[in-house]
Amino acid sequence: MRLKIIYIIFFFNLNLSIYSNEPSFESTIHKNLRCLVCQGQSIADSNSDFALTLKMVVKDLIEQGKTEDEIYNFLSDKYGDWILYKPKLNVENFLLWFLPYLILLIGGLIILYIIRKKGKKT
Amino acid sequence: MQKIIKFTVVLFFILILLVFYNSLNRGTNYSTDYLVGNKLTSISLKNFENNKTLTNNDLKKNSYTLINFWASWCAPCRIEHVNLMKLSKEENLKILGVNFKDKTINASKFLDDLGNPYDYLTKDTDGKQSISFGIYGIPESILINDELIVLKKFIGPINDQDLNVIKEIINSS
Numbered sequence: 001m002r003l004k005i006i007y008i009i010f011f012f013n014l015n016l017s018i019y020s021n022e023p024s025f026e027s028t029i030h031k032n033l034r035c036l037v038c039q040g041q042s043i044a045d046s047n048s049d050f051a052l053t054l055k056m057v058v059k060d061l062i063e064q065g066k067t068e069d070e071i072y073n074f075l076s077d078k079y080g081d082w083i084l085y086k087p088k089l090n091v092e093n094f095l096l097w098f099l100p101y102l103i104l105l106i107g108g109l110i111i112l113y114i115i116r117k118k119g120k121k122t
Numbered sequence: 123m124q125k126i127i128k129f130t131v132v133l134f135f136i137l138i139l140l141v142f143y144n145s146l147n148r149g150t151n152y153s154t155d156y157l158v159g160n161k162l163t164s165i166s167l168k169n170f171e172n173n174k175t176l177t178n179n180d181l182k183k184n185s186y187t188l189i190n191f192w193a194s195w196c197a198p199c200r201i202e203h204v205n206l207m208k209l210s211k212e213e214n215l216k217i218l219g220v221n222f223k224d225k226t227i228n229a230s231k232f233l234d235d236l237g238n239p240y241d242y243l244t245k246d247t248d249g250k251q252s253i254s255f256g257i258y259g260i261p262e263s264i265l266i267n268d269e270l271i272v273l274k275k276f277i278g279p280i281n282d283q284d285l286n287v288i289k290e291i292i293n294s295s
Contacts, residue, residue: 036152036258049223050258053249060250077160078256082152103134110127 029058029071032085042085154256154275162270167244167251170221170229176244182268184216186292189264190240190280191257193224194232199261202279203236209285210239214292218242222260223249265291 023031030044035051043051043058054075061071072084081087089097167176181187190206192199210217219240221229226245233240246252255264256275263276265288273291276284 049249053253056248057250057253075253078157078253079154079258080157106130110130113123113127 025068026058026062029062029068030055032072033058033075034083034085036079036083152258153277154258157256158272158275160272162255162264162266162272164254165270167218167220167246170219170226170243170245176218176242178270180242181216181218181266181270185268186215186273187218187266188215188288189218189220189255189266191220191222191246191252191255191260191262193222193260194228195224196222196260198279200232200236202261202281203239205280205282205285206239207237209280209288210241212289212292215288216241218244220252220255221245222252222257223247 027044031042033043033054035041035043035046035048035054037048037050038046041051043054058071061074066074072088075083076088081090081093087093163178165176165178165181168174169176188209192203206217209215217240219242221243223246229245233243255262259277261279263280264272265274265276266272274287280288
């Protein structure tokens with residue numbers, strides 16, 4: 001019986017902690033939207049007039065049944081990709097997305113070459 | 123192989139230098155100027171005095187429309203108002219005023235005191251409609267043609283230079 005109670009308490013707490021840590025759909029979107037009139041803040045972190053208005057618009061769009069991507073597309077049409085903290089992949093920013101992987105690959109190849117070369121010498 | 127490694131490292135540093143050079147030469151102030159050429163869609167603005175709604179079709183009738191976002195509490199709006207009054211005399215241009223997050227009584231007093239340059243007067247009480255126009259502060263103005271394509275955006279008050287630019291565009295055809 002005591003074990004059952006411990007189990008119930010454990011799972012109840014686990015559920016609560018899972019729900020409390022999980023960001024809502026709305027707040028996930030807020031965190032990816034730049035407050036254009038603030039210094040390096042997302043609209044989630046800002047209480048500026050612009051951020052508050054944008055939050056209302058996001059809420060309306062969610063209520064209309066728009067998906068996360070549709071909301072981002074709508075806002076980037078109006079304000080450009082600058083409003084998104086995680087911009088969409090395009091010709092202008094493809095280097096930003098792939099350069100780290102490219103550097104990792106080239107670095108890996110160089111390291112592999114050096115290791116092999118040392119291996120041959122020994 | 124060593125040559126390739128050296129070449130890769132040099133190429134990498136050149137790339138970093140190019141990125142730095144490009145970033146340092148880029149303007150730091152955010153602007154929506156590059157959105158010129160976009161078409162405005164689904165315009166829906168409430169009339170200032172009644173519950174009628176102004177839509178795309180109302181603006182398609184005009185050769186050129188200047189959409190001006192203003193408020194009585196906005197000091198720069200007072201400064202640009204003189205130029206809006208001058209523009210209201212232009213035949214090719216209609217001016218649409220969007221009263222932004224303002225009290226009706228204050229907005230009416232503002233227009234009574236300084237004159238009403240607007241052919242259409244609408245209101246955006248909570249500011250949500252302005253997001254559809256890419257507005258992030260006032261005053262801002264957007265010059266569109268009869269196809270509702272953005273020809274020019276003016277961030278901040280319309281000054282004498284902007285006035286001439288608008289006149290040049292609307293009288294060019």
